[in-house]
Amino acid sequence: MPPISQRKLVVFDFDGTLVDSMPGIVATARAVMHRHGWTDEELGDMSRLVGPPFPQAYSMVYGLSEAEAQQVTEEYRAIYAGLGRDGWPLFEGMDALLGDLKAAGKLLGTASSKREFLLRRGLETNGVLDLFDFPMAKLSDHGDSKVAALGRALAAAGVDGSEAVMVGDRRFDAEAATSCGVECVGVLYGATAPRSELESAGCAAIADTIDDLRRILLG
Template identity: 35%
Template sequence: MTSPAPLVLLDLDGTLTDSAPGITASVAHAYTSLGLPVPDAATLRSFVGPPITDSFPRHGVPAERVQEAIAAYRARFAESGMWENSVFDGVPEALRELRAAGCVLAVATSKPEVFARPITERFGLAALVDGVFGAPLDESSTKADVIAAALATLGRTAGDAPMVMVGDREHDVHGAAAHGIDCLGVSWGYAGPGELAAAGAVAVVDDVAKLADAVRAQLALPAR
């Protein structure tokens, strides 16, 4: 029986797209709407990647007002923030190269899937991958849960073929590790200094132009 194709799971924010402008503006809007001090730029940037339901209480929003903050954030994000975004230079070429090498590609993001799908469609990424998987709207799932859903929908089990996660934050590494999948970190996203290495990323890629080769090496595929 033929073995399944190698699988590459891809984070979205900070890995495929530079989504910080729309996310940070929407977060700032939420704090302003609640009459709370807007965090500094570095703190706002840390909201990119992890579930928003975790980030608001971590950064000063009282527990009883978290849902109010989420509603304000989502209103601003749905109106305009989701489109204040761009694909990192070189990403489409890397995806095309990996598909040509026989890899199955799937976006696995903590962003609600109702936002992830139109974003990947608008920016031309949906046509370059085999599936887009995200969190439910309440963001109640972890990255490990999103990966589990992606594997189930694709009819895959961890270990049935070479697999790797590609992401820019520690929760990408931890979510993949929950399934016994290694994570290849990327430095052009939103991780703090040393975050990816400390989380256990098998390597960190510093240049989008080197991404496809790094994935090939991790999956033990022939070099170009």
Template identity: 35%
Template sequence: MPVRSPFSCVLWDVDGTIVDASEGILRRLTITLEHLGRTPPTRGELSRWIGPPMLDSFQVNVGMTPEQATEAVAFYRGLNKKEGYTVSARLYPGVGELVHDLHAAGVPQSTASSKPEVQVVALMDHFGLAPSLEAIAGASLDERTLATKADIVREALRRLEAVGADVSRPVLIGDRHHDVEGGADAGVPVIFVRWGFSWPHESEGAQAAVDDIDELRALLLVDDTADARTPAGA
């Protein structure tokens, strides 16, 4: 069945949207915070950590100073690099297939993730999604040079445009209010997915919100023959 997308390009958040890396994140946070004499989060508190830049999360969630947070991030990243960026990560059901189907339909795609870009590249390679992406954008390792969601979204669009993609009608797929706010700042509408680590109110401001992959697919890919089947004057 011929399909097309109402969007000229699709940007993807990664944590909580494409990939569930919560098991590894909780383990590394526990080790890091115990090492620094702080109380680690419970699994129920992970929504406070997954999505925002980690440098901000250590300050907001634990009350660290910027210097302490920088030390914590460095220790956390060291653990991540040692055990491997893809350990314990898994794809959310159906997302990989949708990425491939969008590519097959000729829709340019890029990640726009607050994870360090080196980790995003490793994950996209590991799950075989890289060949279906025209660009891979993530945060800088220092989470300062390229850190805010809006800046990462703009960078993803810049990279897509650099390879000749049409970026006139972009959409960002994400699961946190940071995605909604960052998309708005960059002038990109957001489709909010509810299978991540969000609270119900976080979808406010999104163009649409979906509960499952079928609902998302229906918004991103439409039957190209539908208009032809619609009777004149209907």
């Protein structure tokens, strides 16, 4: 397997990796959960919602039934979709890194638990959609996954796992990568997970900053 800096395809997670969406996600989810009678004390650390797919995240974190999670998700999306770019700004320096990766001849993809139309909107409103060769995300809330999105990126690029690297901020990214035979680089600059989570998930490298990530991906 070639060094990470020599991999042909770089696949990014979206939330917490490309964009600083945690404040918008948490604020929107908090408002919706308040409507449903949850207190701030009961909600606790809502950053736990960043990473797992919706609507399942509400069941995983708060024990909501499938029907309750779906209802909360629909209300959440009605608000979140209207936030615009302020709800999902690129991390500072990410646009330059993406440009450098393209200049180095890399193919760029995404594998996100977001629905595909929201992913594309997020990339487009940040002015970077054209940099991505294979922007992949969930096609539906049921019967699709980050593993499937990553698999579609690999297939579209015509590469196997040894020629690709996944970049993500949560264990879900590393687990999806492992399922597809891809190594994962974990990132900490979004403060969505502790280093221990990424280490336990088997990340091949961990970047504290965008500059760290550039060194890992480009050498």
